[in-house]
Amino acid sequence: MVDRYKDRIKSIDTTLDILEAIRHSGRGNISEISERTGQTKSTVHRHLNTLRDRGYVVKDGNGYAISLKMLRLSSGTLDRHILYSATKSVINDLAEETGESAATAVEENGEAVYLYYNRTDQAIRTDARVGIRLYLHCTGAGKALLAHLPADQVDAIIDDHGLPEKTSNTITDRDTLEEELQKVRNTGIAFDNEERVDGMRGVATPIQNRETGELLGAITVAGPTRRISDDRFRDEIPTLLKDTAKMVEVNITYS
DSSP states (O other), X not given: OOOTTTTOOHHHHHXXXXXXXXXXXXXXXXXXXXXXXXXXXXXXXXXXXXXXXXXXXXXXXXXXXXXXXXXXXXXXXXXXXXXXXXXXXXHHXXXXXXXXXXXXXXXXXXXXXXXXXXXXXXXXXXXXXXXOXXXXXXXXXXXXXXXXXXXXXXXXXXXXXXXXXXXXXOOOOHHHHHHHHHHHHHHSOEEEESSSSTTEEEEEEEEEOTTTOOEEEEEEEEEETTTSOXXXXXXXXXXXXXXXXXXXXXXXXXO
């Protein structure tokens, strides 16, 4: 297998690690960032000085925060995804109708990435948000995506990311996962039965171009097991998602 990491530039890795450490907590001082990244304080200080001079971080009290200039780098990223505009309103409707959280996800670099996310006030708060990156094998949206990717791409994703165990329900066996993905292909519905977060269930369905069969992404609804009973999990929410997906696919295909 090709070593994708041999040509990486360590100083850029360090800069990105620092930015991710700041983003994770919202802000951080040099000591905190040093501890999170494993870099020396002097290294962190030099990188922060450069980032501050370029306007990508700002002083925030005794620490540093990511600046609004970062928005310029990401502006237009969502708009270039056809699913963002095509599903934003239906995700809002799904969240409202189910009383839970709903999201649009796409596959990028072997992970599921949320393009859009919404939740009701009563929905359980988790780490889900726009931009979150999730393993494909242990989420409903991820399985909906995996099931409709070419077999060689699925193999490459598993070789790269593995099948790490997130809960006792996570599928960690390749053959078992393939059986699960075949069910998704047959039914058009993927389930996450406490496979990423204990106490949380998710249901998802893929979004495809009806003329070309191209996989565009997936939509998903998730909530706590105490509210998503077996009937809602296996029947009510899947039906709602499939009906929603049909509407989105028609709009995208023939717009």
